[in-house]
């Protein structure tokens with residue numbers, strides 16, 4: 473069985489080339505007559521579009537879930553030890569879950585998942601082992617820079633507790649890009665197959681292979697994925713970088729160590745590195761670090777600290793009146809402390 477726990481695409485309207493690529497992959501995968509496929513929509517996906525993938529396939533071959541459905545049944549598979557039930561729980565926002573489960577009190581991602589898991593648990597036949605597939609952010613897991621928030625409430629809590637999945641023998645999670653178990657070895661993100669940002673540079677990407685025993689115990693093996701193009705950073709002066717003997721098709725972030733701005737640097741870099749996607753000057757980054765260092769040193773000197781803060785916020789140094797006011801207030805505060 474192959475599980476893809478969303479996101480399938482990175483946007484609700486993927487380009488035709490991405491749809492064709494998914495089609496080609498599914499054709500190759502389903503050519504294996506023994507393979508069952510489980511797919512759920514994630515928060516980046518258009519649920520209806522993902523759901524469409526499954527309507528013509530028999531449920532023992534493909535369990536594809538896009539929009540929520542309160543009457544969803546699990547996929548049932550048999551092995552030499554008995555039955556395994558697989559519940560596929562697509563991502564859903566709170567408003568859709570309230571309508572689907574007819575429950576007005578669903579108000580955060582944890583409530584949505586709890587309603588989905590509880591409905592699914594009721595449909596697992598007695599004695600069957602149980603696998604849950606879900607798209608969520610389990611508390612304690614490590615995110616990266618490019619996962620989109622699961623909550624529509626600004627500042628809303630999007631994490632859920634691992635305990636929501638009580639009773640499941642394995643929980644296959646999508647959403648976070650880093651491969652990791654969270655809370656327990658059987659609650660696991662396989663992680664994204666590729667790096668989606670330079671903060672994922674150097675992360676080992678993998679598929680997770682699960683072997684399930686007669687009692688539902690699991691053994692996991694990471695199968696490494698070696699992408700054709702890595703995401704990585706190169707650093708140096710523009711002259712050094714364009715003098716390299718060979719280039720690369722990798723996705724490149726360029727950090728220039730030149731002290732002065734260079735003319736059209738990206739154009740020159742792309743001759744050797746056609747997939748260079750980001751360029752910055754180390755000078756600018758270092759200046760920020762230095763400023764932070766100075767800020768820390770100035771804590772003993774409140775006049776400078778306040779003056780720096782005003783300059784940071786306004787973009788210009790405080791005037792004479794501001795300075796007098798600040799100095800008076802600091803003087804009064806000092807007297808108060810000493811008194």
Ligand SMILES: [Mn+2]
Pocket residue numbers: 478479514515516607619620646647648
């Ligand atoms: Mn996601």
